Amino acid sequence: MDMEQDSSTRKTIVKMLKTSGPLGVGEMAKRLGITEMAVRRHLNTLERDGYIDSRIVRQSMGRPMNIYRLTEAAEDLFPKNYHTLTLDLLGELDGGTDGGGVGKLFGRRKEKLQMKYESGMEGKPLEERVAKLADIQNANGYMVEWERTDDGFVLKEFNCPISQVANRYEEACDCEQQLFEDLLDTKVERTECLAKGGGKCTYHIKEPKEERD
Numbered sequence: 001m002d003m004e005q006d007s008s009t010r011k012t013i014v015k016m017l018k019t020s021g022p023l024g025v026g027e028m029a030k031r032l033g034i035t036e037m038a039v040r041r042h043l044n045t046l047e048r049d050g051y052i053d054s055r056i057v058r059q060s061m062g063r064p065m066n067i068y069r070l071t072e073a074a075e076d077l078f079p080k081n082y083h084t085l086t087l088d089l090l091g092e093l094d095g096g097t098d099g100g101g102v103g104k105l106f107g108r109r110k111e112k113l114q115m116k117y118e119s120g121m122e123g124k125p126l127e128e129r130v131a132k133l134a135d136i137q138n139a140n141g142y143m144v145e146w147e148r149t150d151d152g153f154v155l156k157e158f159n160c161p162i163s164q165v166a167n168r169y170e171e172a173c174d175c176e177q178q179l180f181e182d183l184l185d186t187k188v189e190r191t192e193c194l195a196k197g198g199g200k201c202t203y204h205i206k207e208p209k210e211e212r213d
Helices: 003-020 025-032 036-048 072-077 082-094 101-120 126-139 163-168 170-184
Strands: 052-057 065-070 144-149 152-157 188-192 201-206
Touching: 003 025, 003 036, 003 065, 003 072, 025 036, 025 065, 036 052, 082 101, 082 163, 101 126, 101 170, 126 144, 126 152, 126 170, 163 170, 170 188, 170 201
Parallel strands: none
Antiparallel strands: 052 065, 144 152, 152 201, 188 201
């Protein structure tokens, strides 16, 4: 069996477990029209990748059997439409009677994140704060790299987990920049933006003269 067919069979198994619930090897082999040995080979791969797990079920007759089910990680294999829902909700908020609802929402989010992270940066030199900020953004999926420059630092984000939102609402990018300035307690300039067609988001972080001296 070639790799493409292997992948197709595993996709069928995942879909089967999604629609039918937990199943045993025998039932899956019967539905797929392949041997139980072949099914187990695919299950071993899916279990190794963290998409399924198994539990032993005792039967009224015969030996106990393994039943396989999808894990929480397998949910990422199925289509999601979160960004559309988010944009629809933001659109409703943006059309409110008071105006500026989206900006206020992102502003509150920025304040919440600042409260969450600022205690871990207080009293630290700027380079340590930049490193900490990079760790925070990496943990949130931004794929960050940073480096020192002659007058400060450059932080680059190669992925934007909220790109669908940022493409429509510039407030998301503006609040991120303001969050960086508040956490780092220095001037931060955004010179490139994924949401505006850039290859990455690039932030130039100015190091205060007293820290360079």
